Amino acid sequence: xxxxxxxxxxxxxxxxxxxxxxxxxxxxxxxxxxxxxxxxxxxxxxxxxxxxxxxxxxxxxxxxxxxxxxxxxxxxxxxxxxxxxxxxxxxxxxxxxxxxxxxxxxxxxxxxxxxxxxxxxxxxxxxxxxxxxxxxxxxxxxxxxxxxxxxxxxxxxxxxxxx
Amino acid sequence: xxxxxxxxxxxxxxxxxxxxxxxxxxxxxxxxxxxxxxxxxxxxxxxxxxxxxxxxxxxxxxxxxxxxxxxxxxxxxxxxxxxxxxxxxxxxxxxxxxxxxxxxxxxxxxxxxxxxxxxxxxxxxxxxxxxxxxxxxxxxxxxxxxxxxxxxxxxxxxxxxxxxxxxxxxxxxxxxxxxxxxxxxxxxxxxxxxxxxxxxxxxxxxxxxxxxxxxxxxxxxxxxxxxxxxxxxxx
Numbered sequence: 001x002x003x004x005x006x007x008x009x010x011x012x013x014x015x016x017x018x019x020x021x022x023x024x025x026x027x028x029x030x031x032x033x034x035x036x037x038x039x040x041x042x043x044x045x046x047x048x049x050x051x052x053x054x055x056x057x058x059x060x061x062x063x064x065x066x067x068x069x070x071x072x073x074x075x076x077x078x079x080x081x082x083x084x085x086x087x088x089x090x091x092x093x094x095x096x097x098x099x100x101x102x103x104x105x106x107x108x109x110x111x112x113x114x115x116x117x118x119x120x121x122x123x124x125x126x127x128x129x130x131x132x133x134x135x136x137x138x139x140x141x142x143x144x145x146x147x148x149x150x151x152x153x154x155x156x157x158x159x160x161x162x163x
Numbered sequence: 164x165x166x167x168x169x170x171x172x173x174x175x176x177x178x179x180x181x182x183x184x185x186x187x188x189x190x191x192x193x194x195x196x197x198x199x200x201x202x203x204x205x206x207x208x209x210x211x212x213x214x215x216x217x218x219x220x221x222x223x224x225x226x227x228x229x230x231x232x233x234x235x236x237x238x239x240x241x242x243x244x245x246x247x248x249x250x251x252x253x254x255x256x257x258x259x260x261x262x263x264x265x266x267x268x269x270x271x272x273x274x275x276x277x278x279x280x281x282x283x284x285x286x287x288x289x290x291x292x293x294x295x296x297x298x299x300x301x302x303x304x305x306x307x308x309x310x311x312x313x314x315x316x317x318x319x320x321x322x323x324x325x326x327x328x329x330x331x332x333x334x335x336x337x338x339x340x341x342x343x344x345x346x347x348x349x350x351x352x353x354x355x356x357x358x359x360x361x362x363x364x365x366x367x368x369x370x371x372x373x374x375x376x377x378x379x380x381x382x383x384x385x386x387x388x389x390x391x392x393x394x395x396x397x398x
Contacts, residue, residue, distance in 0.1 A: 017255050017326035023232045024321075027372030027385070031323060034369070110370050113393035116386060119308045119345075128375035130386035 027131060030139050034103050037096035044093050052077055087157040091150050098149035102142035106135060165191040167242050169200055171212065172252040175261050184250075185209065191242065197249065198226055198237035201263075213262035221379060224315030227254050228263050234317040234377045254320040256329075270316050273332045277340035277358055282351035302347045309342035309387045311380040318374030318384050330363045334374035337365055338384035341391040356395055365392055 019036075021028040109115045110130075115138070117129030155161040166188045174182035187208050189200045198216055205212045214237075216226040221239040228237050229252040231245050242249070257265035283289055318334040319325055325333050337359060344355050359365040365388065374384040 013255055014326050018323045024373050025376050031369055031371035107370055110389050111392050113390050116389055119386060120304055122308055122311055122381035124381055128383040130372060130375050130383055
């Protein structure tokens, strides 16, 4: 019998299994969101620190003492970033950072076995003990607080609520 | 007569260059399972369809496949509960052999790597037993849930970490390791913990919970993995 490993590891199958939580429980959605937000926030951080500096002052900015750099380029950076596209991006980043942080705390608790149910005899009618009410409450709290952070960001950047 | 539409993944590596989906109309009968429908196709409509099954009653774990996007046991899944139009594919994360048949070599290699048996160090007692190994209800309940695993591979197929990192042991092996670790009769705690304390070991589980959702026996591998991780942090 010849097994065709390539068939099972095609990129589309891997991506489908990794990134499409359709049909699965909220825990799987949480996994996907946690990964996506982690990658995006990391990329944002790199771009924020490195590329902004390079764009404004060229690679030479990294040799300039930090105090002089701050004094020279702060206004230029502020001017560059002050447009609606970057502001909208910051709102999304705000949502992602808040979600990733709070959901990360949920996962940390789970890793220590806290907030999970205890193993017991199998009951086909009951949901898995790992999908505990505490865990789900913290997940939904992370969504709610992230949304609050996004609304706050919209107001701070666009002045929608405060006018 | 009501019919069920089966869209079945077909691929024979000895003759096909590309996979395809063949569509079959199967007459519905009350209580029909997905496996019943596939056997009807094989007996009456297309003899070349390759499937694997054995007990037809959710015990042997042979007939795992992806039905409408989720891994399920074909014999344990009523057509009525998944819909009148079914897309049937092989299990993901397992290498394909032909049509709906997948290769379990890697899966069982990982299964074996966690030493799924009781390890005792009192060899004299083992050779000439003087007593029984009694357990309280509380001791039994620590692992009994995880001992129901039938190694059907559905959890392994649903795991997004196995998908992106094929070297990851997978939920079945990790849950089974915890099952023996939590057993009061086992005497190899430190050795067991070392097995999965690797770069691509238990720490790669990100608690997506899909394993527990698709398990047909209620084993809850995600819970076992988190409890195993707690044991590892305790040392």
